[in-house]
Amino acid sequence: MVLLHGFPHQGEIGGRCPCPGGPCASWIMKTLVFFGATGHLFSRKIFPALASLKEELQDFSIVTVGRRFATQSEYQRFLGAFHPNPEAVFRRMVYCRGDARDQDLLAQLAPHLKGDAVFFYLATLPSVYPVILEHLHTWHRDNPEVPISIALEKPFGHDEASFLELEKNLRQVFAEENIFYVDHYLGKSTVLSLIILKAENRFMEKLLSREYLREVRIAVCEEEGVEERGAFYEETGAIKDILQNHLLQLLTLLAIDIPPLCEEDKRECQHFQEEVAQAKSRLLQEVRLPEPAEILLGQYEGYREEVRNPHSVTETLIRLPLFIENPRWHGVPFRLLTGKKMAEKRSFVEAIFHSVTPLPNRLRIEIQPEERIDLFVNVKTPGMDLSSAMVQLNFSYFGTFGAKSPEAYQKILHDFLHHDRTLFPDSSFIRHSWRIIDQLLRKIRESQLTPFSYPPHTLNAEALFTGNLNERNLE
Numbered sequence: 001m002v003l004l005h006g007f008p009h010q011g012e013i014g015g016r017c018p019c020p021g022g023p024c025a026s027w028i029m030k031t032l033v034f035f036g037a038t039g040h041l042f043s044r045k046i047f048p049a050l051a052s053l054k055e056e057l058q059d060f061s062i063v064t065v066g067r068r069f070a071t072q073s074e075y076q077r078f079l080g081a082f083h084p085n086p087e088a089v090f091r092r093m094v095y096c097r098g099d100a101r102d103q104d105l106l107a108q109l110a111p112h113l114k115g116d117a118v119f120f121y122l123a124t125l126p127s128v129y130p131v132i133l134e135h136l137h138t139w140h141r142d143n144p145e146v147p148i149s150i151a152l153e154k155p156f157g158h159d160e161a162s163f164l165e166l167e168k169n170l171r172q173v174f175a176e177e178n179i180f181y182v183d184h185y186l187g188k189s190t191v192l193s194l195i196i197l198k199a200e201n202r203f204m205e206k207l208l209s210r211e212y213l214r215e216v217r218i219a220v221c222e223e224e225g226v227e228e229r230g231a232f233y234e235e236t237g238a239i240k241d242i243l244q245n246h247l248l249q250l251l252t253l254l255a256i257d258i259p260p261l262c263e264e265d266k267r268e269c270q271h272f273q274e275e276v277a278q279a280k281s282r283l284l285q286e287v288r289l290p291e292p293a294e295i296l297l298g299q300y301e302g303y304r305e306e307v308r309n310p311h312s313v314t315e316t317l318i319r320l321p322l323f324i325e326n327p328r329w330h331g332v333p334f335r336l337l338t339g340k341k342m343a344e345k346r347s348f349v350e351a352i353f354h355s356v357t358p359l360p361n362r363l364r365i366e367i368q369p370e371e372r373i374d375l376f377v378n379v380k381t382p383g384m385d386l387s388s389a390m391v392q393l394n395f396s397y398f399g400t401f402g403a404k405s406p407e408a409y410q411k412i413l414h415d416f417l418h419h420d421r422t423l424f425p426d427s428s429f430i431r432h433s434w435r436i437i438d439q440l441l442r443k444i445r446e447s448q449l450t451p452f453s454y455p456p457h458t459l460n461a462e463a464l465f466t467g468n469l470n471e472r473n474l475e
Ligand SMILES: NC(=O)c1ccc[n+]([C@@H]2O[C@H](COP(=O)([O-])OP(=O)(O)OC[C@H]3O[C@@H](n4cnc5c(N)ncnc54)[C@H](OP(=O)(O)O)[C@@H]3O)[C@@H](O)[C@H]2O)c1
Pocket: 035, 036, 037, 038, 039, 040, 041, 042, 065, 066, 067, 068, 069, 098, 099, 100, 101, 123, 124, 125, 126, 128, 153, 154, 155
């Protein structure tokens, strides 16, 4: 049984504005529907982003679906804790209590799925995606005239075959261009500045190539462990959780040739998005895996107790080089690293140049904790002679612009609602990234690689990239 609570603009959804040109502040023209709206992700990330985007949501009604709370007021009490000013969103939000497996769900939701467009957002568990898509399929069959789009959270399957199955289900309801696979990492503004850095400083593309670079390092280091996500993580591991998506996204953004940005012209923008997407999947097809001896797997001490599996060999850390077999990148290792319970929370992309001094020139784009770009160059030291020292030229977002950039989910929601696909991986990217991961996992299995054990909060990216480690294999 599904209960709907307190929809503030019922009756107004979907019709024509009665007073064109006049004050239509409460007129709702589009609907945004969230499944999984009582969960961790929605409450901590998506809801605060919605609250910050209140201007953009003027034309929207918001429908939230979850099971946990019985009434709208209970739900609002829960959500209210996650933003200091939740009222503007509450005014246009209706809570719908229902189980996705319940046949009644659609009948209860259907009166709200109207307007000039409906945007669905799946922030729920992937195991319920198929049943939700069945509901949406039925609804869309009866309402083919309503334009619809969907955004969904990772994981997008667990290998290439399961992704293709998910994609088949999605495509029964949605056109490819209306499917938004969310990788929230790409909404972080330093990731965007990587695009700008390359697109608007054309010399950068020339520098970022085998002619000038010795290697590239890309790290996503986390301080936290698996926490309450133990069961999920046991099946996923660092490879599927981070390498398949965030690390490969960063790798492709660095390695492709970013076309010049377009300004206002939408057709060109569409062209830009398509060119970037095609270049990224083409590049993934040129990726070569390393020899097994170059792959390092780790598992933090205490992980087995946390997931209650004394024999677990799930990796919570991986470091490996990938190679790109094309003329621009041949021979340049892209060293990738991700790990949990590391000494610091830190993510960056670093290009290391061929250098004449012992400390190499580097360009580092730091994603967190601070959004900044550093260029390490040699300059002359004070005095008469020609001595040099390495200095760090720095740009930090906050330092330069005095403002923090928007949270990743603000950008993700903004782009979804504006149908801007630049930051969303397309199905071709996801398919090819799974193909790489499937091959990597096969290689690991066949070579019987197992993780070494590391004490929590002791390893950092520097030590791992320079190989300064005391490795101890798990028994
Ligand atoms: N948490 C993050 O930071 C994060 C980051 C990136 C991606 N993701 C992805 O986002 C998704 C959600 O993650 P989460 O951490 O928010 O999970 P979560 O806290 O477990 O929340 C799951 C949500 O799905 C709802 N749900 C589960 N089964 C349902 C059913 N049969 N019918 C209707 N609703 C159902 C739950 O409702 P009730 O609780 O009310 O029953 C809850 O709202 C996952 O795909 C995850 O991989 C999460």
